[in-house]
Amino acid sequence: MLFGIAVVVVLFMTETPAMADRSLPQELAAELLIVRSDLVRLTNEPGLPATHAEGLQQRIKGSLGLLPWLLQQAHDEAGADQLLKAQSSRRLLITVLNQLIIRHPLDTAPYATEHxxxxxxxxxxxxxxxxxxxxxxxxxxxxxxxxxxxxxxxxxxxxxxxxxxxxxxxxxxxxxxxxxxxxxxxxxxxxxxxxxxxxx
CATH class of the missing domain: 1.10.760 (Cytochrome Bc1 Complex; Chain D, domain 2)
Known part of the structure; x- marks a missing residue:
């Protein structure tokens, strides 16, 4: 399981899987949104079971270990540095993530539902x-x-x-x-x- 969604194996496919040629910018954009969402949940739900809070902290730690590298691959060394320096404060970290999400938006066009x-x-x-x-x-x-x-x-x-x-x-x-x-x-x-x- 990862990010709260279980492992899925889909055998009936007629198109190329979404991640077969996954671009790092899309992976970066998605990861930024996920870690911010986890941080906000951890902050806004103080009544979470201790085990759930621990799981969120572990996922956040894993994401924060990956994101600086993804930012460097996106030629955003300043963003990687900002993220590393912000990790001492949850509030500051959310602020930096908000800025990075604006700089690295998720491309939702491939997932438009109207078609x-x-x-x-x-x-x-x-x-x-x-x-x-x-x-x-x-x-x-x-x-x-x-x-x-x-x-x-x-x-x-x-x-x-x-x-x-x-x-x-x-x-x-x-x-x-x-x-x-x-x-x-x-x-x-x-x-x-x-x-x-x-x-x-």
């Missing part, structure tokens, strides 16, 4: 039922004893910003070793799931 066909919309439901429902449905915020709980995806979509939830679908879904653990979903499948979870 989805009825078949693609139905496929989102089938993907959810086959690969996601057994771990996530009716789970609320997840098992209190779990550090990385399987949360209800419909709840996550409702509580997150639309863009942050899309970022989790892009960076947070992984295939198995046969796909080198990259995201097996196509952009259209991600788009359909993005719509499915928000509109139900």
């Amino acid at each position: 989805l066909t009825p078949t693609q919309r139905r496929e989102a439901s089938a993907i959810h039922d086959a690969y996601c429902a057994s771990c996530h449905d009716d789970m609320g915020d997840g098992d209190e004893a779990s550090i990385l709980p399987s949360r209800d995806l419909f709840l996550m979509a409702k509580e997150s910003s639309s863009e942050a939830f899309l970022a989790r679908l892009i960076n947070g879904v992984k295939g198995d070793e046969t796909m080198l653990f990259t995201n097996p979903l196509t952009p259209r499948q991600i788009s359909a799931l993005w719509l499915y979870y928000r509109k139900r």
